[in-house]
Amino acid sequence: MQGKAAMFLRSDPRLYESRRKLEQQAKHVLGFASAKGGVGKTTLAVLAALHLARMRFRVGLLDLDLTNPCTHLLLGVEPRLDLVGEEAGISPPKIAGIEYMTIAFFTGGKPLPLRGSEATSAILEILAATNWGQLDVLVIDFPPGIKDEILDLSMIGGDNVKIVVVTTPSKLSVEAAKRLIDVARSEKLSILGLVENMADKPGLGKELARQQRIEYLGHIPWDPDLEQSFGRPEKLVEGKAGKAMREVTERLVKLLEG
Amino acid sequence: MHEWALASTVLGFLFRELGCRKLEHVVIALGELQNIDWEVFRFALKNIAKTEGLEIKHIEFVRKKAKFYCNRCGHEWTLDDVNLSEEEREAIHFVPEAVHAYVKCPKCGSRDFTVVEGRGVELISFAGEGCNVSALRS
Numbered sequence: 012m013q014g015k016a017a018m019f020l021r022s023d024p025r026l027y028e029s030r031r032k033l034e035q036q037a038k039h040v041l042g043f044a045s046a047k048g049g050v051g052k053t054t055l056a057v058l059a060a061l062h063l064a065r066m067r068f069r070v071g072l073l074d075l076d077l078t079n080p081c082t083h084l085l086l087g088v089e090p091r092l093d094l095v096g097e098e099a100g101i102s103p104p105k106i107a108g109i110e111y112m113t114i115a116f117f118t119g120g121k122p123l124p125l126r127g128s129e130a131t132s133a134i135l136e137i138l139a140a141t142n143w144g145q146l147d148v149l150v151i152d153f154p155p156g157i158k159d160e161i162l163d164l165s166m167i168g169g170d171n172v173k174i175v176v177v178t179t180p181s182k183l184s185v186e187a188a189k190r191l192i193d194v195a196r197s198e199k200l201s202i203l204g205l206v207e208n209m210a211d212k213p214g215l216g217k218e219l220a221r222q223q224r225i226e227y228l229g230h231i232p233w234d235p236d237l238e239q240s241f242g243r244p245e246k247l248v249e250g251k252a253g254k255a256m257r258e259v260t261e262r263l264v265k266l267l268e269g
Numbered sequence: 270m271h272e273w274a275l276a277s278t279v280l281g282f283l284f285r286e287l288g289c290r291k292l293e294h295v296v297i298a299l300g301e302l303q304n305i306d307w308e309v310f311r312f313a314l315k316n317i318a319k320t321e322g323l324e325i326k327h328i329e330f331v332r333k334k335a336k337f338y339c340n341r342c343g344h345e346w347t348l349d350d351v352n353l354s355e356e357e358r359e360a361i362h363f364v365p366e367a368v369h370a371y372v373k374c375p376k377c378g379s380r381d382f383t384v385v386e387g388r389g390v391e392l393i394s395f396a397g398e399g400c401n402v403s404a405l406r407s
């Protein structure tokens with residue numbers, strides 16, 4: 012690793028503590044990412060975490076969308092600081108069977124406009140201090156784009172960190188997914204596979220997965236009732252998108268355990 | 270206590286990553302924004318070191334006042350110029366960057382400001398046996 016960012020991070024004790032915590036406290040770390048916004052990362056990350064919990068895995072969910080954290084809306088949690096436990100660091104509350112951490116606990120849902128190095132600093136602070144216990148899978152919801160959050164995670168590293176690329180069948184989204192795959196490869200961030208969201212049948216996403224030789228995890232149909240289940244995890248997993256995501260999650264598990 | 274996590278992060282870096290064996294002295298800056306309890310932090314450092322069988326002869330803290338700079342209008346200010354509730358202070362204690370959610374530039378109202386100084390725990394210097402600083406550059 013070279014360059015100024017690397018030097019800056021490398022002399023920060025929190026980088027090592029973050030890496031150690033991720034390695035020791037989670038068998039697998041799975042980030043849901045996309046270069047384009049609004050393709051369904053948050054929805055699918057939450058659904059994956061819910062399904063994993065129902066399959067009796069020990070699962071954590073970390074909302075790393077610093078400017079626009081939303082996972083609490085899907086889980087039906089009011090983001091209050093007093094939910095966070097404090098024991099030699101910070102402990103996530105258990106929500107719907109998930110060890111849950113979000114920046115929104117600390118901002119009360121207020122906007123948090125951060126420039127680069129401060130975004131990195133917030134991420135390191137949370138990762139270095141959060142005690143997850145022993146997780147099978149830590150699911151991370153990333154903000155859109157190929158910026159601090161995802162670059163930082165690639166530097167924090169750990170062999171157990173992988174990303175799931177989310178795209179829709181749209182040409183624009185697939186083009187963006189291609190760029191993300193490119194960056195993931197140059198930054199040595201492993202890609203577990205690609206999910207095609209808002210797709211009633213396999214489309215350009217599947218084509219991209221084939222071209223790029225990455226695993227196609229499946230497609231999630233458009234679900235007109237999705238938003239009505241926001242805030243009710245037990246309904247969320249039973250909906251049209253929820254059910255399709257169960258199959259995708261089963262595939263994820265096979266790949267992770269494979 | 271958050272102080273314990275911060276202490277173990279600093280010690281882990283020195284002893285595990287850099288391979289320090291015995292430390293003559295460690296200087297740590299404590300930024301006003303994170304509002305660390307000095308006594309608890311010192312106690313945590315000593316205790317963790319002891320249970321891990323590590324030796325630190327001298328620990329020095331440097332207090333740093335929080336300073337903010339507005340990227341929009343250039344105004345500079347300190348924590349004395351803002352009002353924060355108990356709960357907001359607590360949130361900032363955990364994640365100092367949360368200050369951007371609660372504080373605006375007192376002059377122009379922008380949230381686009383930089384914490385110039387006094388953010389939180391910062392390792393300033395250390396000296397001891399076996400600390401391999403070049404490990405940072407590989």
Ligand SMILES: Nc1ncnc2c1ncn2[C@@H]1O[C@H](COP(=O)(O)OP(=O)(O)OP(=O)(O)O)[C@@H](O)[C@H]1O
Pocket residue numbers: 045047048049050051052053054055076079081153154155208209210231232233234235237238252
């Ligand atoms: N399969 C689906 N069917 C119907 N609506 C969906 C589906 N997936 C996601 N949505 C809706 O699309 C919108 C965007 O979804 P979501 O917030 O999960 O995307 P995102 O990629 O996380 O967005 P951002 O880039 O802003 O973080 C939401 O309103 C969500 O309810």
Ligand SMILES: [Mg+2]
Pocket residue numbers: 052053054076081152153154155
């Ligand atoms: Mg999102």
Ligand SMILES: [Zn+2]
Pocket residue numbers: 339340341342343344374375376377378379
């Ligand atoms: Zn200003």
